[in-house]
């Protein structure tokens with residue numbers, strides 16, 4: 110039996126056992142199973158925020174408490190349990206969204222503090238707002254009823270099971286599609302994710318809201334089972350326990366969330382004698398796992414799991430040379446929709462950028478013609494990367510104007526540029542190391558892939574089709590840059606030159622009309638530079654993309670570029686054809702040195 114088939118069988122058997130659990134489990138164990146499923150719901154939600162997005166939350170018990178208290182209070186106000194529960198979940202989601210807002214600006218440690226404070230505040234409110242919550246004495250809730258008949262506590266097992274399974278399925282779909290990739294991309298490199306069109310603001314708050322919806326559901330369902338709450342249900346160490354469950358199972362993995370929640374709920378409950386030591390056991394486990402098993406229990410089996418999810422290479426991409434026609438013709442269109450029609454000039458006008466006393470760019474003006482390769486050279490520290498950062502909106506210039514065709518780029522936020530058809534690579538390589546090769550390239554399609562959080566959760570046919578087409582296109586981009594290997598391995602495990610190629614494929618997946626390449630040849634061997642030159646030429650000739658190329662490899666620049674601009678100390682000192690620039694006395698003095706002179710022009714040296 111193949112890996113995926115075995116996994117599917119195991120999943121079906123587990124589901125069958127869960128469905129039949131009331132028949133074969135003694136009542137107490139059945140109750141423990143219900144608690145396990147409730148914690149699975151919360152910890153899967155926590156994994157979305159912590160594991161996938163990389164934002165620490167030390168206050169998830171607060172969201173559980175909000176779901177629980179809201180459900181109880183609304184039923185006491187006369188609503189049926191089945192109306193109160195979704196309302197409580199919604200409230201928890203809204204508060205999650207608000208808690209996610211500071212996540213946009215705060216360093217991880219401060220964010221952890223904010224979430225901790227949030228959890229404490231909920232607890233203090235539950236304890237002290239006596240007129241609402243009855244304080245320490247807690248609140249009772251009437252048994253939820255179905256068709257006028259009150260349900261026994263064990264009947265709530267079914268909705269709990271349904272939400273746990275549905276929640277897991279939804280989380281699985283999210284993490285395997287566009288929204289989940291966006292979350293992981295933010296975790297790996299926020300800057301790169303933004304340049305590919307991922308809105309950090311939208312996705313971080315969305316992650317928190319979604320996570321709070323999970324926790325709120327667990328809280329609302331929990332009171333359906335026990336019909337009573339008080340503040341003691343949600344002290345700080347419960348939040349820590351959730352974190353421990355996520356860490357022990359393996360952060361960044363849904364299976365890890367399930368394993369962690371199951372172990373840490375099940376074991377102490379079944380070994381009742383240890384109950385007083387639960388916090389101690391939890392704390393020691395957390396520390397031990399963070400130090401010795403950083404990828405959690407699931408991580409120990411990780412390689413095997415990953416291998417079983419390997420993406421099959423379609424025949425046209427499996428190791429064969431790149432297609433000679435337009436690369437993205439699979440959807441019946443030319444690579445960039447209407448590339449020729451979008452032939453627009455990039456105009457950089459008197460742009461200045463200073464860092465404290467350093468003038469990185471001094472009134473630099475530059476015009477780049479469509480469908481050309483424009484070289485940008487100059488000594489280290491002359492402002493080339495800063496110019497890229499200003500154009501891609503990662504740095505705010507002190508003055509000047511930048512337009513691409515009709516578009517005023519300075520009025521666009523960084524995460525809107527991918528949609529305009531602007532993509533870049535980074536001098537210091539900004540791949541998403543823990544994402545697979547294929548996922549890296551897929552993030553490049555973020556801005557134009559019609560898969561929303563909702564359509565991903567629902568797994569709509571349209572979203573599945575869009576994802577399947579995106580995968581096929583991503584493989585074509587990988588073939589275009591000459592990547593021949595397994596697209597299912599994490600990029601961080603590959604050699605440097607391969608990572609460079611994948612970063613380029615990811616930028617091409619934007620289908621850019623303007624592509625900025627920041628020292629793509631740095632660190633490559635002679636042969637690899639030759640291959641890169643071929644690829645860059647094809648980007649201009651076959652895709653019609655305008656390229657700005659920063660490189661110190663003069664062979665590459667003078668061999669490829671129509672026009673070359675030379676910067677020195679933030680000042681444009683020369684511009685022209687490769688031949689003109691090579692002869693320019695200022696350029697020879699500041700950068701090239703006499704050795705780069707063509708033999709016929711050696712008399713021009715000063």
Ligand code: ADP
Nearest residue numbers: 464467469487488489490491492493494495496
């Ligand atoms: P290049 O890419 O041509 O090597 P850079 O654009 O990286 O040059 O740097 C230009 C100048 O601006 C350098 O003096 C550099 O130290 C300075 N600089 C660039 N980025 C920053 C920054 N974020 N903070 C302070 N100084 C910076």
Ligand code: MG
Nearest residue numbers: 493494495536
């Ligand atoms: Mg640089």
